[in-house]
Amino acid sequence: MIAGIGVDVVDLARFERAMTRTPGLRDRLFAEPERALPLRSLAGRFAAKEALLKALGQTDGVRWHDMAVVADTEGDPDFMLAGRAAEIAAARGITRIHVSMSHDAGIATAFVVAETGER
Template sequence: MILGVGVDLVDLARFERATTRTPKLLGRLFTESEQRAEGRARSLPSLAARFAAKEALIKAVGDSTGMRWHDMRVVSNELRNPSFELHGGIAEIARSRGIRTFHLSMSHDGGLAIAYVIAEGEAA
């Protein structure tokens, strides 16, 4: 059963301005493993898509009480398909709402990054 849907859109130029103006922002939003892939720093569009994913996750869950940005980590499997690893407050909120699975899709092109999240489970 679908329990929630979230979508978020990020303007890449605005995201770049924010990260340039506040250099520590990336460290607050992303874990070290999210900032790097295959030993290299991720591109700004890729990071913006991950930020959109986190925002879409919050919308799909419907609550951000007690949530920290590092509690929701965007990871990829061997085929580079994205998913979430949840910890802390956001994991507890998801459990309490009966959410067992999240489906994540991200993309970036034309100056924008977008992410969709579907929360699936059994209503608590």
């Protein structure tokens, strides 16, 4: 059963300006494995994290590092949750999170579906 959905878009030029203007954002927003990626990929991951927050619903106490976008065994995007994000997902019975990211025309977008084991 679907427990929540979220979608987010990021303007690539605006994201690049913010990252250039505030270099510490890379460390503050992204987990270690994500930081070496190019800005275009980081923008997609930022959109995915924002979409996940919407899908989770309750987000009090969630930190950016509690959500890392990683590749699954087939190379597709997936989330690695920790801390408060993992606690919220467990409390809501969320057993699977689907994420899709795309880039086009100067925009990065992400769509997230949070699913419980119930039917």
